[in-house]
Amino acid sequence: MGGLIPLGDASRRPARVPLVTALIIVVNAVVFVLELMRGESFVMQWSAVPAQIVSGHHWITILTAMFMHGSWSHIIGNMIFLWAFAPEIEDAMGRGRYLVFYLLGGLVAMLAQVLADPHSTVPNLGASGAIAAVMGAFLVTYPTDQIRTLLFIFVFARIRFIPAALLIGFWFLTQLFQAGTVAHVQTGGVAYLAHIGGFIFGVATARLFEGSRRIA
Numbered sequence: 001m002g003g004l005i006p007l008g009d010a011s012r013r014p015a016r017v018p019l020v021t022a023l024i025i026v027v028n029a030v031v032f033v034l035e036l037m038r039g040e041s042f043v044m045q046w047s048a049v050p051a052q053i054v055s056g057h058h059w060i061t062i063l064t065a066m067f068m069h070g071s072w073s074h075i076i077g078n079m080i081f082l083w084a085f086a087p088e089i090e091d092a093m094g095r096g097r098y099l100v101f102y103l104l105g106g107l108v109a110m111l112a113q114v115l116a117d118p119h120s121t122v123p124n125l126g127a128s129g130a131i132a133a134v135m136g137a138f139l140v141t142y143p144t145d146q147i148r149t150l151l152f153i154f155v156f157a158r159i160r161f162i163p164a165a166l167l168i169g170f171w172f173l174t175q176l177f178q179a180g181t182v183a184h185v186q187t188g189g190v191a192y193l194a195h196i197g198g199f200i201f202g203v204a205t206a207r208l209f210e211g212s213r214r215i216a
């Protein structure tokens with residue numbers, strides 16, 4: 001069994017400290033602690049349930065759900081991916097535009113999942129959709145950058161440098177494949193359609209949010 005974990009952009013460093021990205025990570029961590037402390041009732045209250053949203057209730061959960069996670073592995077994995085790609089995008093867009101982009105990406109991703117199965121009563125939660133938007137923006141903005149990646153097969157691990165276009169493109173293809181295989185049997189688990197929706201949003205709007213002083 002193998003896999004890969006992106007560790008960061010080896011081709012450039014942000015000109016500015018990624019304060020917004022760091023703040024987003026802190027907020028996700030604080031919310032996760034609240035989940036652990038307050039239990040299932042807290043999770044159910046603030047997660048996005050498609051059937052409730054399409055009936056006109058609990059719309060705020062489309063926003064709150066993107067800061068919640070279902071497990072330690074869920075939040076750790078998401079925050080690693082966010083930190084690998086977001087600092088450069090925050091730098092390219094500027095802090096204010098990046099924050100708006102991130103939140104809109106998460107909202108679009110959640111709505112994509114809701115529209116895909118509007119009658120579902122399964123809670124949706126996680127930052128994956130917003131992070132997918134960041135990855136889509138990275139693909140458009142810095143496709144040739146080398147991503148420092150931890151590649152592992154069973155107990156063997158190596159650091160490799162993989163072009164962003166190849167790494168992110170492969171990730172997106174796996175989301176398409178997985179979405180196709182679970183489209184008619186989805187009863188929980190990974191919200192692949194949220195990933196796809198967020199990613200497409202990122203690809204489509206990245207240039208609109210970039211600052212005029214982006215470093216090529």
